[in-house]
Amino acid sequence: MSGPAAGTAAAATTTDVVCLGESMVTFLPSQPGRLADVPSFGRGIGGAESNVACALAAAGHRAAWVGRVGADGFGDHLVETIASYGVDTSAVRRDPARPTGVYFRTATDRGTDTHEVAYYRAGSAASAMSPENVPYEALFAGRVLHLSGITAALSPDCLALLRELTAPRPGRPLVSFDVNHRPHLWRGCAEDASVLLELARRADLVFVGEDEAEEAWGIVGAEAIRAALPEPSVLVVKRGSAGATVFASELRPGPRGAEAAAGAAALAASTDTVSAATPATSADTATPADTVTPVPALRVDVVAAVGAGDAFAAGFLSATLRGLPVRDRARHGHLMAAAVLTVPGDLTDPPSRDRADRLVALDDAAWGRLRLAPGWTAADRAPEEVRTP
8 A cells, every 4th residue: 555645545544753854874974083083883773763763762752764675685684773763664665676774974073174974875775765665555654754855855756755745635744844954965955944844844844953944944043943834833943052942833624624723733732931922934824823942952061962962852752742841842852862962873762751750850950050971871870960950
């Protein structure tokens, strides 16, 4: 059975979050330096959507990853490793004609001039995903469908697939969309900004960094980003070391259908902050009133600034699935991000739920005093937590 209509009819909500996208084998350097100078690399995995699925499964949620890999050893490694985190990989497709993507990177921060990444993903199995060859029954089987702008950049077929999955239709799962603007993937395409804006406006929950909004859309500041994206029920603007600002509103029934609207309203529930008006939405939805929640980031001794955005999304989604208040959702996002920032790779074990809940419950002053260093997730209690009644 294939196609959106058939998939919607067949779907049963047995999964918390389904993530679709490309995952690749990652080669991590054995020491700092240029790629030309690194003598050896360790093998790992990396992919925005599979990272989110792995983090959610490690946090105790029912997560699935849907993708396409080659019928090769690297594809075997990807599927086996992702499944080892507790992720359902039963809907992953194998492509006998195309390879699994791989990439090499340096140990430096992605934001620095010395950071290097060498991708070998052109013509990969994942780039062949299309509306005609994905398992819609699996994609629509979750409470949330998590997507990212990376997939849209892989090929015209992948872009068509994301347009299909974000199209308004009754029974559509809640769509979570991480903008994940990667300029190098859009080389030769002048439509990256408009495409990403289009997809984000069709989602229920959106994650976007202030820096990428400025780079892609020329928009500066959280309020201006919300003005450009009034439709999502929840908009999370990531502000780097300054933290995150969450805009949440109650969505009225509109083009996504009553089911999606009701679920999207649940996404925005439990807010407890000062309300602020937002610009009018499209003509077929009522203008919502936002609650605006700024949540400071933590001080972290960073080992590698890779994968933190995916971890933040996973933490936020995890807390959303649990029905926690908006502030706590963002704090859980920060804690998940801090766990990844203090290890060399894209993935790590998150803090236990009890531990994370204790840290999230700290008052603002204690939260601001926290400093997390490598190994903090394995420690019994952080120093600040010990000093907190």
